[in-house]
Amino acid sequence: MGLKIAFAQQKGGAGKTTVLSHLAHSWTRAGMDVGLVDLDPQRSLTQWAERCSDVEFDVKESKDWRAGSDIRSSGKLHDITLVDCPGNADILLRAAIRECDLVITPCQPTGLDVWASGAIINICDAEKTPCRIVLNRVPPRGGKTDEMLAELEDMQATVLTSTLGNRVAFSSGMTNGTTAISGNRKSIARDEIEALRNEIDRVLTNL
C-alpha cells in the first residue's frame, strides 16, 4: 500500500491545489509514481493534470460515499496518493482525513487562515491522522508571520519549517498544466517546493 496524503483547509484559496500540484510534479521528478484524487467539485486539480504534458497522472474524481474506497484503491496502485479536499464539506473531509496517513494544511499567515486551520487540526485529532501546517504566501519579512506562528503554537499545531513565498511562479502555471519546476530553470519557487517535499518525505519516514 502506498502512502496517502490529504491536502485540507476549510479556508478557500489557502493554496491546497497549488501546493498539491507542485508537490505532485516534484515527487514525480524524484522518481515516485503519484496518483491524484480530486474530491473538489471545482475540478481544479483535474483540469491542471489534464493539461500537464510533462506527466500523465492517474486522476480519480470522486465524491460522497465513494471517496474512502477511491482513495484506498489509488493507494494500492501508486507509491503516493495526493488527495485534494474541498473547502467546506465536513463529512467528505472527515472520510478523506480518516483514510490518509498524513494531512497537509496550507495556511496563509493571516488570522482567517489560522483560525480555519484549527477546524482541520480538530478533525485530525479525532481521526488520529497526523497533520502538518505549511505556511503559504509568506511575505519576505515582517507582516504577521511571527504572530501567526505563535497562534498556531497555542493551537498545538505542528508547523513545517519549509515555507512558500508569494510568487508568480506558483500561480502562473495552473491553467496550462505547468508548475514552478517545469523545464529545468532554477528558481526560488522550485527550491522552496523541493525543500518542502524533502521535509514531508522525512515526516512520512517517521510516521
Ligand SMILES: Nc1ncnc2c1ncn2[C@@H]1O[C@H](COP(=O)(O)OP(=O)(O)OP(=O)(O)O)[C@@H](O)[C@H]1O
Ligand atoms: N505561494 C503562492 N504564490 C502565489 N500565488 C499563490 C500561491 N499559492 C496559491 N496561490 C494562488 O492563490 C489562489 C488560490 O490557490 P488555490 O486554488 O491553490 O487554493 P485552494 O485552497 O485550492 O482553493 P479552493 O478552496 O478554492 O480549492 C490561486 O489563484 C493560486 O494561484
Ligand SMILES: [Mg+2]
Ligand atoms: Mg483547490
